[in-house]
Amino acid sequence: xxxxxxxxxxxxxxxxxxxxxxxxxxxxxxxxxxxxxxxxxxxxxxxxxxxxxxxxxxxxxxxxxxxxxxxxxxxxxxxxxxxxxxxxxxxxxxxxxxxxxxxxxxxxxxxxxxxxxxxxxxxxxxxxxxxxxxxxxxxxxxxxxxxxxxxxxxxxxxxxxxxxxxxxxxxxxxxxxxxxxxxxxxxxxxxxxxxxxxxxxxxxxxxxxxxxxxxxxxxxxxxxxxxxxxxxxxxxxxxxxxxxxxxxxxxxxxxxxxxxxxxxxxxxxxxxxxxxxxxxxxxxxxxxxxxxxxxxxxxxxxxxxxxxxxxxxxxxxxxxxxxxxxxxxxxxxxxxxxxxxxxxxxxxxxxxxxxxxxx
Amino acid sequence: xxxxxxxxxxxxxxxxxxxxxxxxxxxxxxxxxxxxxxxxxxxxxxxxxxxxxxxxxxxxxxxxxxxxxxxxxxxxxxxxxxxxxxxxxxxxxxxxxxxxxxxxxxxxxxxxxxxxxxxxxxxxxxxxxxxxxxxxxxxxxxxxxxxxxxxxxxxxxxxxxxxxxxxxxxxxxxxxxxxxxxxxxxxxxxxxxxxxxxxxxxxxxxxxxxxxxxxxxxxxxxxxxxxxxxxxxxxxxxxxxxxxxxxxxxxxxxxxxxxxxxxxxxxxxxxxxxxxxxxxxxxxxxxxxxxxxxxxxxxxxxxxxxxxxxxxxxxxxxxxxxxxxx
Numbered sequence: 001x002x003x004x005x006x007x008x009x010x011x012x013x014x015x016x017x018x019x020x021x022x023x024x025x026x027x028x029x030x031x032x033x034x035x036x037x038x039x040x041x042x043x044x045x046x047x048x049x050x051x052x053x054x055x056x057x058x059x060x061x062x063x064x065x066x067x068x069x070x071x072x073x074x075x076x077x078x079x080x081x082x083x084x085x086x087x088x089x090x091x092x093x094x095x096x097x098x099x100x101x102x103x104x105x106x107x108x109x110x111x112x113x114x115x116x117x118x119x120x121x122x123x124x125x126x127x128x129x130x131x132x133x134x135x136x137x138x139x140x141x142x143x144x145x146x147x148x149x150x151x152x153x154x155x156x157x158x159x160x161x162x163x164x165x166x167x168x169x170x171x172x173x174x175x176x177x178x179x180x181x182x183x184x185x186x187x188x189x190x191x192x193x194x195x196x197x198x199x200x201x202x203x204x205x206x207x208x209x210x211x212x213x214x215x216x217x218x219x220x221x222x223x224x225x226x227x228x229x230x231x232x233x234x235x236x237x238x239x240x241x242x243x244x245x246x247x248x249x250x251x252x253x254x255x256x257x258x259x260x261x262x263x264x265x266x267x268x269x270x271x272x273x274x275x276x277x278x279x280x281x282x283x284x285x286x287x288x289x290x291x292x293x294x295x296x297x298x299x300x301x302x303x304x305x306x307x308x309x310x311x312x313x314x315x316x317x318x319x320x321x322x323x324x325x326x327x328x329x330x331x332x333x334x335x336x337x338x339x340x341x342x343x344x345x346x347x348x349x350x351x352x353x354x355x356x357x358x359x
Numbered sequence: 360x361x362x363x364x365x366x367x368x369x370x371x372x373x374x375x376x377x378x379x380x381x382x383x384x385x386x387x388x389x390x391x392x393x394x395x396x397x398x399x400x401x402x403x404x405x406x407x408x409x410x411x412x413x414x415x416x417x418x419x420x421x422x423x424x425x426x427x428x429x430x431x432x433x434x435x436x437x438x439x440x441x442x443x444x445x446x447x448x449x450x451x452x453x454x455x456x457x458x459x460x461x462x463x464x465x466x467x468x469x470x471x472x473x474x475x476x477x478x479x480x481x482x483x484x485x486x487x488x489x490x491x492x493x494x495x496x497x498x499x500x501x502x503x504x505x506x507x508x509x510x511x512x513x514x515x516x517x518x519x520x521x522x523x524x525x526x527x528x529x530x531x532x533x534x535x536x537x538x539x540x541x542x543x544x545x546x547x548x549x550x551x552x553x554x555x556x557x558x559x560x561x562x563x564x565x566x567x568x569x570x571x572x573x574x575x576x577x578x579x580x581x582x583x584x585x586x587x588x589x590x591x592x593x594x595x596x597x598x599x600x601x602x603x604x605x606x607x608x609x610x611x612x613x614x615x616x617x618x619x620x621x622x623x624x625x626x627x628x629x630x631x632x633x634x635x636x637x638x639x640x641x642x643x644x645x646x647x648x649x650x651x652x653x654x655x656x657x658x659x660x661x662x663x664x665x666x667x668x669x670x671x672x673x674x675x676x677x678x679x680x681x682x683x684x685x
Contacts, residue, residue: 137490300362312372316365326360 002071003063006034006044009247011150011271012065012087013039015127018151019061022345023352035068047074056080059355061125064116065089065268067109072116081122083355086131087150088268088290089113094186099218114138123355125348127269130290146351149344152271153247154278162252166245170256175207175318178257178281180250180272181264183213183223183241188263188286190226191305197233198311206235207318212242212253254279258324259317262286263305270294277335282327284313298334299327492678495647495655496572496612497523499680503610503643504568506682507532511567514602516556516595517574518542524549527570535559535566557595561602568608569599575635576614576625576675589625592635600639603685609639610682614675615646616667626675628665639683648677 001020007013017039020030032042033050045053047070054060056079062071065087075082089110092103117140124140125148126132132145170176177196181187189211196209215223223241230239242249254260260276263286267273273294276283283299285291292301300313317323337343500523507513509531518524518536528534528548536542536549537556544551554560556574575592599609613635616626627635632644646664647657657680664677 297362300366302366308373309369312369313366316369316372323360323365 001030001061001063002033002047002050002074004034004066004068004071005036005038006032006042007038009153011152011269012063014153014271015085015087015150016063018153018341019348022151022348026349026352033074035070047071050074051077054078054080059083059122061085062116063087064109064113067105067112069108069112072112072119075116075121076119081355081358082119083123083125084116084121084135085125085127085148086113086135086268087127088131088134088266090186090266094265095184095219098185098222102216102218122358123351125351128290129293131268146347146354148347148351149274149339150269150271151344151348152274152339152341154275154339155341157247157251157254157275158278160247160251162255163246163248164252166249166252167256170252175205175259176210176257177207177259177261177314178210178212178253178276179261179263180212180253180275181262183211183215183226183243184219185222186265187213188265188305189213190222190229191263191286191307191310192261193226193229193233193235193239194307195310195314196235196238197229198307199315200233200235200238202311204311204315205318206238207258207314209235209239210242210253210257211239212245212250214244250275254281257281259284259314260299261310261314262291263310264288264291267291267294273299274335274339277331277339280328280332282317282324283331284310284317296334296338298330490649490653492573492612492614492647492649492655492675493521495657496678496680497521499645499647499657500570500572500610500612501526503608503682504530504532506608507568512565514559514561514566514569514599516559516569516571516599518544518551518556521572523570523572524551535561557591558598559602563601564604564607566602566607567604568610569603570610571595571599572612573614575611576627592625596635596639600685605685607685608642608682609685611679613679613681615664615677615679616669616675617665626669627679629661632679632681636681636683639685641681641683643680643682645680646677647680 001016003012003016005013006016008017016032020032023030031045031053033045033047035047037044047068051074058078059081060075060078061083062075063085064071066089075084090106092106092110094103095106096103113135117135117138121144124132124135124145126135126145127148127150129147132140132142132147136142136145177192179187179189179192181189183189192209192211196206200206211226226239226241227236230236242253245253254275258281260272260281261284262270262273264270265286266289269290273283273285273291277295277298283295285295285299285301286305287301287303295301300317302309302313317327504513504527510533512533512535513527515524515527515534515536517538519538519540519542524534524536524542524544525546528544528546532548534546534549536544536551537554537559538551539553539555541553542551552560556571575595576589596609603609613632614626615628615632618626618628644661645657646659646661647655648659648664648667649655659677664679667676669675
């Protein structure tokens, strides 16, 4: 398993570690190679050493989510079967106005996608149909593409005890809205603050907005801008930003909030959506990229991010108990039918089996 | 429970608060009386300043490397085509629109300059171009302009990001382009107005023709379905009618096919198209459709176009091509 940074807790890191667990359970030996390893106690090869260690019988699974030229080179040079695991890469245009270096990295990552495809992977494991379509439009043969949603830690999220302090803060009569994801412009948390501002201006009962995520280095001004905008709109006390929450805190947030909102410009799959479904949290989402397909009919999907429309939607969901019940049931059903670890494990094992039969 | 019904109720709720049309992009004024949102424009503005200051970090010479430039073209075409930007369908994604603009210019330049697709990246670019509805809509629009006298005043609503302004201006038309996005086209016969293209701030009866390519259908399909046309589109046609001279021509391209909640734009069907064009004298009503999500074919019979469904990425697979007179 080759990746840029191995981080426990993020979507890609969870996917890699869960894949390794399943493959090992099926009798395979799994090794990791990463530019940076942030998982304590996990042994990894350096990317430079990786090629020396591999034999033509070994399968290289390349997790592609950021630029990693040396990883692409490794992918090209490996003589055994190569699998492209495609998590998608943020389109650079979404970040160019905020940080040109990061946007440039995204552009390079997208160029590397083409290089990886032209290297002739034996299989492509796309995290969503959207991702698969994207690659196929870039000339990837459909016959080698499988859709395998990200292997996640939702079962663990349901097992851990909710953080008591967070749970206490969310208790009481007030309603709470949650969004989860990196605090970056393309994830759109500013749109939710705008909607909150509209609710305040309209004199509607004001929920508290919880933004849980991490700030990407280089995009700190954006996170600061969120606070500034909250001040401008007079909703400072109504916006809570939670940086680097633990699983226990995350569970408390999912359990304590009454609505999950995601106004992202671009998602390759969107694991938080699935987490919200698993908790039966009503969802309001922006219909972009993979979001409509991941969510299906399990929430309210708007093709536009107009703050007035979103404010009205929040108000409606938060006061309409029958709508909450309906959305909650739809979410739980969609999760059970499509995204339980068992279901995704099945898709993953099927993809592995296909690779074996080809090999 | 019908979620579409709930969404219509929500929109009605919003309309009652004085909002006339749903604004498709988030970065818009928030409430009556409030100035255009300073956020994220404010932050974007600051970031742009910062970008200017740090632009020296960009390895400029790289852009003059033909291989890099070619890869960059391919990369952009990949992004645009896969994010439904290549044919301008992702109206809600402002950034993608901007990218699409660039792509459109690149695409036209590539094809008009006769560059051969015999090396690495260009096949993908050509494929993206072939899949885009603009491969048929823009040439079709140019074909329709033979109805207009040389020197006629033509309003291009939604003019940013394609070569149409310059092409029309070069053909001798007096072109007025309107867009909320930046447009840097420069030509003695071209004037640009930064304004809402669906509500041109022009005098009544002042133009001979209005051209709107891929501008309609940007209302939320889930919200206003199943009965388009969207109020925004009806309002746009009314505004264009006002600025047209008597007998003036309205040249439109409209996404067409079976409506879908995953479509990036509102898709019109035969009935809703009739409704939209009510009161106009329709001279031409033609269709083009994308076969196998790869090649656009014109003309396509209306029933066949009406059967098309959106692609997996939410792009319309058919387009209505209309010329109507005031």
